[in-house]
Amino acid sequence: xxxxxxxxxxxxxxxxxxxxxxxxxxxxxxxxxxxxxxxxxxxxxxxxxxxxxxxxxxxxxxxxxxxxxxxxxxxxxxxxxxxxxxxxxxxxxxxxxxxxxxxxxxxxxxxxxxxxxxxxxxxxxxxxxxxxxxxxxxxxxxxxxxxxxxxxxxxxxxxxxxxxxxxxxxxxxxx
Ligand code: GTP
Ligand code: MG
Numbered sequence: 001x002x003x004x005x006x007x008x009x010x011x012x013x014x015x016x017x018x019x020x021x022x023x024x025x026x027x028x029x030x031x032x033x034x035x036x037x038x039x040x041x042x043x044x045x046x047x048x049x050x051x052x053x054x055x056x057x058x059x060x061x062x063x064x065x066x067x068x069x070x071x072x073x074x075x076x077x078x079x080x081x082x083x084x085x086x087x088x089x090x091x092x093x094x095x096x097x098x099x100x101x102x103x104x105x106x107x108x109x110x111x112x113x114x115x116x117x118x119x120x121x122x123x124x125x126x127x128x129x130x131x132x133x134x135x136x137x138x139x140x141x142x143x144x145x146x147x148x149x150x151x152x153x154x155x156x157x158x159x160x161x162x163x164x165x166x167x168x169x170x171x172x173x174x175x
Contacts, residue, residue: 004047004056007172008083009165010113011061012105013090014098018125019061021155022090026165027059031156038063050169057165060084081112086119086168093124093152096133099142106146117175120148121168128154 011019020038024030027044042061047054060080089105091098102122109118124139136152143150149167153160 004054006056006058007085007169009057009059009086009088009168010080010084010109011059011088011090012109013062014092014095014101017090017092017095017098018155019088019090022088022123022125022153022161022164023059023061025155025158025161029158031158048165048169050166050173053173055169055173057169078112081109082114084113084115084118086121086172087113088121088123088164088168089148090123090125091134091139092126093134093139094126094129094131099124099134099138102142119168119171119175120146121164122146122148122150123160123164124150124152126154126156127152127159128156 011023013019015037020042021031021035023042023044024032027046038061042063044059046057046059048057087109089102091102109120122139122143124134124136139152140150149171151160151164151167153164155161
């Protein structure tokens with residue numbers, strides 16, 4: 001039996017944007033309307049075959065650091081970032097603040113990830129909702145400016161979810 005190549009992917013972005021929901025939709029094809037905010041670790045694996053290449057994805061999601069007496073803050077520790085080959089930066093298209101925070105997440109990624117050639121994908125999630133605050137054009141502009149891939153998704157309807165991981169993995173394999 002062949003040993004599978006493992007690709008390490010990171011998912012980052014503000015709380016409540018749908019990181020865990022995207023991951024759950026992708027790995028289990030499930031959606032939970034009342035998803036709990038992640039405290040502690042959120043990590044899943046999935047085997048995929050893309051362009052004839054079978055790889056195992058090891059997907060790590062940023063989580064709240066809940067240190068007593070301190071403000072809860074969202075973080076991936078440096079060890080999570082280490083050797084990451086792909087990064088998914090998620091925002092909520094109905095919440096402009098989460099879009100504005102992408103810059104901060106990109107900086108954290110560039111600070112802690114040792115791989116300078118890490119492939120980045122920006123994901124505008126929750127496109128099933130009517131109250132959009134960030135246009136597709138704005139999302140695309142951000143992605144162009146920062147040389148990342150871009151896709152819009154809904155973990156609820158499954159729109160764009162498979163594509164997101166497939167395009168990212170394709171690009172990683174090509175690089
Ligand atoms: P933290 O764990 O706090 O960082 O949040 P998260 O980014 O993991 O978000 P989570 O997946 O927990 O989703 C937050 C809320 O948004 C939950 O109530 C989800 O059901 C909901 N949600 C996630 N994705 C979508 C989506 O695409 N559409 C809609 N309508 N709701 C979504
Ligand atoms: Mg979560």
